[in-house]
Amino acid sequence: MLEKVLKxxxxxxxxxxxxxxxxxVGVITYLFQLKYGLGLTGMNRDVTWGFYIAQFTYLxxxxxxxxxxxxxxxxxxxxxxxxxxxxGEFMAIGAVVMCMLFIVVDMGMPQRMLNVMLHxxxxxxxxxxxxxxxxxxxxxxxxxxxxxxxxxxxxxxxNWVKYLIxxxxxxxxxxxxxxxxxxxxxxxxxxxxxxxxxxxxxxxAFCAGPALLxxxxxxxxxxxxxxxxxxxxxxxxxxxxxxxxxxxFFFLCEVFTAFYSNIPGHMHPLHYxxxxxxxxxxxxxxxxxxxxxxxxxxxxxxxxxxxxxxMKILPWxxxxxxxxxxxxxxxxxxxxxxxxxxxxxxxxxxxxVPELLISLGIFGVGAFIVSILWKIAIDxxxxxxxx
Amino acid sequence: xxxSRRQFLKVASLSVAGLGAQLAAGGMTKAAAAVKPSYKEDxxxxxxxxxxxxxxxREFASKEDFDACINAxxxxxxxxxxxxKSEIKWIWKDAYExxxxxxxxxxxxxxxxxxxxxxxxxxxxxxxCVRVCPTQATYKLENGIVAMDYHRCIGCRFCMAGCPFGxxxxxxxxxxxxxxxxxPKFPTRMIGVVEKCNFCVERLDEGKLPACxxxxxxxxxxxxxxxxxxxxxxxxxxxxxxxxxxxxGTEPGVFYIx
Numbered sequence: 001m002l003e004k005v006l007k008x009x010x011x012x013x014x015x016x017x018x019x020x021x022x023x024x025v026g027v028i029t030y031l032f033q034l035k036y037g038l039g040l041t042g043m044n045r046d047v048t049w050g051f052y053i054a055q056f057t058y059l060x061x062x063x064x065x066x067x068x069x070x071x072x073x074x075x076x077x078x079x080x081x082x083x084x085x086x087x088g089e090f091m092a093i094g095a096v097v098m099c100m101l102f103i104v105v106d107m108g109m110p111q112r113m114l115n116v117m118l119h120x121x122x123x124x125x126x127x128x129x130x131x132x133x134x135x136x137x138x139x140x141x142x143x144x145x146x147x148x149x150x151x152x153x154x155x156x157x158x159n160w161v162k163y164l165i166x167x168x169x170x171x172x173x174x175x176x177x178x179x180x181x182x183x184x185x186x187x188x189x190x191x192x193x194x195x196x197x198x199x200x201x202x203x204x205a206f207c208a209g210p211a212l213l214x215x216x217x218x219x220x221x222x223x224x225x226x227x228x229x230x231x232x233x234x235x236x237x238x239x240x241x242x243x244x245x246x247x248x249f250f251f252l253c254e255v256f257t258a259f260y261s262n263i264p265g266h267m268h269p270l271h272y273x274x275x276x277x278x279x280x281x282x283x284x285x286x287x288x289x290x291x292x293x294x295x296x297x298x299x300x301x302x303x304x305x306x307x308x309x310x311m312k313i314l315p316w317x318x319x320x321x322x323x324x325x326x327x328x329x330x331x332x333x334x335x336x337x338x339x340x341x342x343x344x345x346x347x348x349x350x351x352x353v354p355e356l357l358i359s360l361g362i363f364g365v366g367a368f369i370v371s372i373l374w375k376i377a378i379d380x381x382x383x384x385x386x387x
Numbered sequence: 388x389x390x391s392r393r394q395f396l397k398v399a400s401l402s403v404a405g406l407g408a409q410l411a412a413g414g415m416t417k418a419a420a421a422v423k424p425s426y427k428e429d430x431x432x433x434x435x436x437x438x439x440x441x442x443x444x445r446e447f448a449s450k451e452d453f454d455a456c457i458n459a460x461x462x463x464x465x466x467x468x469x470x471x472k473s474e475i476k477w478i479w480k481d482a483y484e485x486x487x488x489x490x491x492x493x494x495x496x497x498x499x500x501x502x503x504x505x506x507x508x509x510x511x512x513x514x515x516c517v518r519v520c521p522t523q524a525t526y527k528l529e530n531g532i533v534a535m536d537y538h539r540c541i542g543c544r545f546c547m548a549g550c551p552f553g554x555x556x557x558x559x560x561x562x563x564x565x566x567x568x569x570x571p572k573f574p575t576r577m578i579g580v581v582e583k584c585n586f587c588v589e590r591l592d593e594g595k596l597p598a599c600x601x602x603x604x605x606x607x608x609x610x611x612x613x614x615x616x617x618x619x620x621x622x623x624x625x626x627x628x629x630x631x632x633x634x635x636g637t638e639p640g641v642f643y644i645x
Contacts, residue, residue: 036560037558037559037560037561037578037579038542038559038579039473039559039560043559044471044472044473044559045472045473045474045553045556045557046553048544048547048548048557049544049548103543106543106544107541107543107579108540108541108543108544108557108558108578108579108580108581109540109541109542109580110542112522112539112540112541112542113541115521115522115524115539115541116521116522116541119522119523119539121520121521121522121523123518124518124519124520124521124545125519126519126521126543126545130521182545183548185519186515186519186548186549186551187515187549187551187635187636187637188515188550188551188552188632188635189548189551337548338548341553342488342550342551342552342553343481343485343486343488343553344484344485344488345485
């Protein structure tokens with residue numbers, strides 16, 4: 001099936017070359033970071049994680065969200081998802097690879113990365129994070145590849161794949177839970193020290209991931225000329241809507257607990273994110289409000305069935321949802337976690353240009369992987385007549 | 388063709404078997420030799436079950452009082468003088484409200500409010516940094532000191548997110564150009580690793596008290612918290628002391644006489 005990667009239209013090659021350019025810029029910038037250190041980023045003594053770890057967190061969610069297709073299709077025998085399931089699995093592969101790269105570029109000593117395996121430390125959540133990410137990558141690669149191959153030869157997939165699929169369902173929940181546990185078990189970081197963080201992560205992942213998938217599919221179906229299927233879109237948007245409602249509800253629970261209890265430590269991060277400090281509004285505040293408005297607007301467009309099923313409105317609703325969840329997790333979560341420093345001073349952070357270029361390069365790698373995997377899937381499915 | 392392949396396989400399998408046998412034999416001889424650590428403890432080494440520090444904050448008034456300790460530590464441990472937000476510090480001073488964030492009081496005595504306080508690693512009994520480190524580059528010694536292996540640290544900074552006291556620093560840039568007067572007795576660090584106060588474990592091993600304690604005689608006290616007869620225990624009995632963020636349950640080993 002790999003040969004499909006090599007046969008494409010000029011447009012396809014131009015797209016890959018464009019991504020290659022972005023990746024190249026990222027790699028060169030990273031070489032500078034390797035030489036001059038993480039001082040090139042906006043991180044500092046008080047804000048020790050930044051844009052990289054935030055993207056990692058968000059993308060674990062995107063990876064985990066493949067389960068929203070897998071679960072209905074394989075657990076409940078929902079047939080309409082069968083056609084697009086492979087796209088979810090292949091998107092998860094791209095997302096997990098990006099997660100791993102974001103972790104690597106965030107390390108001060110990446111050449112010692114294997115110390116995590118040489119000195120396995122079961123009391124560190126990061127140890128489990130490594131295990132679940134590698135596991136999830138393998139699961140999706142094996143399942144995706146094998147099911148696609150069987151589709152190509154028009155045979156039923158072997159029974160052992162089914163067990164891997166069941167494992168991957170549980171695994172998907174575990175990867176994002178473990179990611180939340182990285183933050184939510186730390187004493188003294190008020191914004192993260194909340195039992196609902198893992199649940200919030202899952203809810204936001206299960207709306208953002210399928211929304212991003214659907215948006216990408218809408219673009220690709222025009223380029224590759226196929227139909228996603230009306231029923232599939234209908235069901236997926238309902239899943240997205242419910243997950244987003246739960247996501248917003250969980251966030252409001254946080255707001256209530258912080259402000260009704262009136263405990264300063266719990267109020268500080270939210271206050272910083274949405275109302276700034278005595279010294280003025282940090283850059284993130286504007287983003288947070290855009291996120292809040294987009295979250296509400298996307299729900300307003302998704303909850304009424306007539307609007308949700310309008311294919312002209314749907315992409316806008318999904319786009320706003322993806323942006324809102326990204327702002328919440330990809331910007332607010334890390335900044336809010338570190339803003340009140342251990343000394344109860346306001347610690348500021350903003351990503352620098354090199355930091356953003358390296359991140360862009362990693363997104364380029366993800367897009368590259370997803371592009372060629374989807375190309376394979378589309379070509380194979382077209383040949384087999386299953387698209 | 389066939390024969391040569393068979394020959395190749397023969398030679399290959401024989402050499403693999405030979406190599407395996409050699410390794411196994413080597414391993415056995417190693418195991419057979421008595422395991423004796425090459426490290427010998429200094430006869431003068433200071434020992435304790437749980438090292439702890441008591442800082443008499445009443446004794447620190449002038450900038451010189453603080454600087455004596457800070458400079459002694461900086462020199463002993465080759466701490467670079469990097470200006471700005473990516474500074475490295477093992478021991479430093481700050482205001483009451485930043486040190487004791489949980490015991491702020493609007494109507495605090497002005498004298499206490501105006502005083503400055505030392506901050507350093509608390510060498511907690513339940514250190515969150517040790518709990519989260521994915522490589523055991525940060526670990527707890529038997530004597531209660533939370534130590535670090537700079538050569539194992541991967542620079543993930545999980546320990547910095549985990550430490551509720553902001554006691555850790557990260558080498559965002561190469562620290563060596565920022566060290567004025569290098570002390571050859573202590574290693575300098577490289578770019579990309581985390582570091583923090585080590586309670587002068589290298590000095591204790593030679594029978595010396597920590598550098599900051601030595602630089603402030605009678606103002607900072609150091610001793611065994613598990614020994615009821617120790618100086619620190621007596622001071623704790625006689626004076627009202629605070630610890631930073633006790634509610635988090637990390638059990639800090641640094642006490643402040645107020």
